[in-house]
Amino acid sequence: KEQLLERQSERLSASxxxxxxxxxxxxxxxxxLExxxxxxxxxRESMEKMMEGSDFG
Known part of the structure; x- marks a missing residue:
């Protein structure tokens, strides 16, 4: 029984x-991601500025 507890404890540590x-x-x-x-x-901001300064916007 003691060995079983020891094995379970080892598995828990590994987990x-x-x-x-x-x-x-x-x-x-x-x-x-941040x-x-x-x-x-x-x-996006620089694209928007470029669009504003060009004929697209």
């Missing part, structure tokens, strides 16, 4: 490590 790694990856993806959104906003 917690995997979850921690996934949370780190998720945070990184969220940062990249950077992409900021870049898109800047591009």
């Amino acid at each position: 917690q490590r995997v979850i921690a790694e996934q949370e780190e990856e998720l945070a990184e993806v969220a940062r990249e 950077a992409t959104e900021q870049e898109n906003s800047r591009l």
Whole structure:
């Protein structure tokens, strides 16, 4: 019975490590997404300025 508990405990630790790694990856993806959104906003603004200054707008 003690060995069973030990194995379950090891599995739990492994699962917690995997979850921690996934949370780190998720945070990184969220940062990249935020950077992409900021870049898109800047591009949109510069496009709008170009359109205003040209015959398109």
